Amino acid sequence: MPRLKEELSFKPLLSSFNTVVFHTVVFLHLTQPCAGQSQVVVGPSQPIVVTAGDDIILPCQIEPAVDASVMTVEWTRPDLNPRFVHVWRDGVELENKKHPSYNGRTSVFVNKLRCGDISLNLSKVRLSDSGKYRCFIPTLGRESTVELVVGE
Structure with missing residues (x-):
């Protein structure tokens, strides 16, 4: 049972990490819209x-x-x-x-x-x-x- 509590305690951290990664990826995509595209x-x-x-x-x-x-x-x-x-x-x-x-x-x-x-x-x-x-x-x-x- 203690293991279940430990796993549950990581969920908010994991959720925050995923949110930061998602926002970073979106930010990089929006600031470099031409990367890899030909003009x-x-x-x-x-x-x-x-x-x-x-x-x-x-x-x-x-x-x-x-x-x-x-x-x-x-x-x-x-x-x-x-x-x-x-x-x-x-x-x-x-x-x-x-x-x-x-x-x-x-x-x-x-x-x-x-x-x-x-x-x-x-x-x-x-x-x-x-x-x-x-x-x-x-x-x-x-x-x-x-x-x-x-x-x-």
Whole structure:
């Protein structure tokens, strides 16, 4: 009979231990949702339409979200030379890489990069900005294309 009492006395301890282990596993899973998953770069499936002179956001997102602030993010237009519209590398924009027609008109949302949002902000849109834009993350080898249609 004493053995039964000893076993019963361990039940609350075992229950507490199981609860701690369960909460630890759930916490680790929630804080590292991307572990073992491969990322994709996602943009809109439909063209983005804007009026010349307006500002526009070309959406692009890494899913599942990862911190892109430490990655290289390239926005390009294959029909241009140089093809770069915006390059983010090592926490800064590389102005000297971009096509001159985009100088001072592009940016990424630095505070949103940590959440995988690599969207491009394009200001004072011109008719000549119409075309297909490529959003590319070299370290992931992933890309998406966004088509911009500019009207008068």
